[in-house]
Amino acid sequence: MTDPLNHSYYAATAQTWRSRTFEGDLECDVAVIGGGFTGLSAALACAERGFSVILVEAEHIGFGASGRNGGQLIPGLRWSALDLEIEFGRERADALFDLCWRENRVHARIARHGIDCDLKSGHLEAAWTSADFDTMRRDADYLGIRFGYDCQVIAQDDMGDHIASALYHGGIHDRHGGHFHPLNYAIGLARAAEDAGVRIWEGERVNRIVEFADGSSELFTNRAIISADYVVDATDAWTGEVEPDLGRYTVPIMNYNIATAPLPNADELLPTDAAVADSRFVLNYFRLSADKRLIFGGGERYSQTPPRDIAVFVRPFMAQVFPQIADARIDYGWGGAVAVTMNRLPHIGRRGNIFYAHGFSGHGALVTTLAGELVAEALAGTAERFDILADLPSRPFPGGKWLRRPLATLGLLWYALRDRLG
């Protein structure tokens, strides 16, 4: 299928990857649905533990959010560590910190498999308002005092060392974060998974899962029936299509990116080459590519219809941050669906022998690899670490099949309006 939203810098610079198909009905220990970071990571980790694994991807590896995101590797979850402690208490916050901040499974995978994906270190959170900066400072202090996690607080006057924009009221630089070429990372994971024995079937959609009393399942695709002892549903924004009940926990929000032509003054725009995300509710996020383009994400649309011209839609956000390149040539524009949950924490769990992990709420580039590995751990019988994420609270969006998206949209529009007023 051609995808009008995937005229992306990533697709244009992707490493070669040979697509495979299979014939006839298949059997395996673990069937993984979805070839994004979550599914690939789960498949790889399951194969490493000796399970026979089939991964089925409706389109191609990295077709979903994993192959089209901002490439920003942001430690943690959408909630600050302090807010996690306030809400869940010290013991659970400690466990979440150990998993989501201290573990960096993406770095581990890149190093172990030699994945070539333009990895850079350094992430800057930039404060849109002085109140945002106060909150950021509070959170950074907490991380330092409580966990010895070193983030650098950047005063407004020093922001110029990191970013050539007068917009921001200060920021936090986290050297543990960074950025990468997400599609090439996904392809690297896919190669490692195949080397470990995973059968990856692209261009094949799972239409239905039938569960049996003994816990095993059959996956009905267009061309085959796949029998499996365990299923991993890693379909994120599409989860509702296969499992309507799980789909109630997320709403897909469309988000858009552009990549400029290579910029002669790129290093002046972002002198430390950090990835930057600001603190607006509809945030701007940007970074340099390996060939010195500015990759800029900004603006959300609550309708599923893409803007007629993505460059025209995103350019004003970029021009507001960097007026000096307001007229830069835009070579690529693309978009994707971010699956968000009610509370912006991922929805991870199991129902019988079906495991699921979705709703990373725009904060999935790092934690999806971890989630996939935790699924494999749990499936192999050690669920302690998996349960730390599975115990995060979650609520379905209200409104049933037809009203869920309009109601969620109303809520999101309210927060977006606050951005403009504030």
Ligand SMILES: Cc1cc2nc3c(=O)[nH]c(=O)nc-3n(C[C@H](O)[C@H](O)[C@H](O)COP(=O)(O)OP(=O)(O)OC[C@H]3O[C@@H](n4cnc5c(N)ncnc54)[C@H](O)[C@@H]3O)c2cc1C
């Ligand atoms: C535009 C955009 C920018 C983002 N920027 C960032 C960022 O900078 N930093 C960050 O941390 N996060 C970011 N995110 C979020 C992050 O990309 C996601 O959280 C993460 O990639 C989710 O990975 P996943 O594997 O769970 O899902 P996906 O990558 O979406 O993979 C799901 C896969 O399942 C397949 N599938 C669906 N249904 C079926 C079916 N029935 N049968 C077979 N296959 C199926 C799909 O084709 C897809 O490939 C961004 C997201 C978007 C859309």
